[in-house]
Amino acid sequence: MNCLTVRNLISAYIDCELDPEQKREFRNHLFHCPECNEEYEQLMSIKNCLENSCQEPVDFNLLEALYARIEEEKLAINPQTDGFYWGSRILMTAACLTAFFLTTFMLFPMKQKSTAQTNLSFSSPGIMMDQNITIDQPVNVYQASWVLP
Amino acid sequence: MTVAQSVARAKPISDQIALFESMVLTHEKALYQFAYRLCGNHHEAQDLLQEGLYRAYKSFAKFETGTAFDRWLYQIIHNLYIDHYRKRKRRPSVTSIDEPIQHLETEKTVEIADWTLNPENQAMRSELGDQIQRGLEELSPEYRTAVILCDIQGLSYEEISQVLNCSIGTVRSRIHRGRKMLRRLLLPYIQEKGAAQG
Numbered sequence: 001m002n003c004l005t006v007r008n009l010i011s012a013y014i015d016c017e018l019d020p021e022q023k024r025e026f027r028n029h030l031f032h033c034p035e036c037n038e039e040y041e042q043l044m045s046i047k048n049c050l051e052n053s054c055q056e057p058v059d060f061n062l063l064e065a066l067y068a069r070i071e072e073e074k075l076a077i078n079p080q081t082d083g084f085y086w087g088s089r090i091l092m093t094a095a096c097l098t099a100f101f102l103t104t105f106m107l108f109p110m111k112q113k114s115t116a117q118t119n120l121s122f123s124s125p126g127i128m129m130d131q132n133i134t135i136d137q138p139v140n141v142y143q144a145s146w147v148l149p
Numbered sequence: 150m151t152v153a154q155s156v157a158r159a160k161p162i163s164d165q166i167a168l169f170e171s172m173v174l175t176h177e178k179a180l181y182q183f184a185y186r187l188c189g190n191h192h193e194a195q196d197l198l199q200e201g202l203y204r205a206y207k208s209f210a211k212f213e214t215g216t217a218f219d220r221w222l223y224q225i226i227h228n229l230y231i232d233h234y235r236k237r238k239r240r241p242s243v244t245s246i247d248e249p250i251q252h253l254e255t256e257k258t259v260e261i262a263d264w265t266l267n268p269e270n271q272a273m274r275s276e277l278g279d280q281i282q283r284g285l286e287e288l289s290p291e292y293r294t295a296v297i298l299c300d301i302q303g304l305s306y307e308e309i310s311q312v313l314n315c316s317i318g319t320v321r322s323r324i325h326r327g328r329k330m331l332r333r334l335l336l337p338y339i340q341e342k343g344a345a346q347g
């Protein structure tokens with residue numbers, strides 16, 4: 001075994017992953033080669049260092065975390081199991097309806113007003129539609145749709 | 150279906166759950182240690198563990214009794230981590246992890262100079278722990294997992310090759326290179342500690 005081969009096998013030797021013949025040759029080389037021996041000592045100290053690195057304290061319950069995750073998934077698949085779900089559904093529908101009626105009321109304020117205008121426009125049967133436009137009245141398309149049949 | 154039949158059918162499921170729970174409890178510490186060393190912080194490690202356990206729980210039917218439960222979970226956790234890591238980093242270099250990495254090994258020399266100056270023995274112990282973690286984080290996830298599984302979790306090369314789904318030769322070279330990269334960061338600490346103690 002030459003130095004290059006030995007250096008590539010250092011970790012495998014440290015981890016007892018060499019076959020007996022390789023192990024014997026490896027030891028033989030280290031005995032005669034201080035450079036490879038130093039390399040071996042250094043890598044050995046790295047392994048020892050990691051092996052002896054202090055265990056981090058565990059303040060975490062794995063099973064609790066697992067069941068919390070399972071619950072999360074159940075809620076995501078079957079949201080109706082949640083009591084609040086339907087309550088919030090009804091509230092949302094009510095809010096949408098209210099908003100719809102309010103907007104409609106504001107956009108088409110008073111039917112009386114438009115009929116008054118109609119009366120005004122058509123009070124005299126002699127006045128034609130195009131004459132109305134020439135008076136420079138502001139035109140609202142929604143009001144127009146109310147007025148016209 | 151009669152009551153007896155439904156009980157007969159339900160029983161194996163509850164047995165399976167009990168088995169799963171007992172296996173998790175048996176390997177609790179090792180699993181946490183693995184996730185923590187992989188992520189480098191408790192918060193991420195706990196998220197990773199939770200998701201890993203959840204995936205394992207859902208596919209527990211695929212688990213073959215008689216095979217090692219801890220290795221099966223290491224594999225699930227490692228794959229989850231790699232998936233997440235790749236999405237986060239999007240580094241093209243991940244494809245060539247087993248190529249020679251001389252340039253990486255020489256780059257690291259810059260960082261180590263200052264760390265040897267700390268003479269306090271107690272502070273050094275916790276700092277060595279930090280330094281180990283920092284060193285592990287310098288490694289790409291595939292190297293990191295191989296080194297953690299070998300040196301901290303105590304698995305053989307063959308067991309690691311099953312977890313990482315690669316050849317024993319690949320495991321051997323990842324561990325060897327990983328240790329050499331760690332040496333650049335850790336050796337000054339270890340030598341300082343040795344000098345302070347002896």
Ligand SMILES: [Zn+2]
Pocket residue numbers: 002003004006029033035036037
């Ligand atoms: Zn030599």
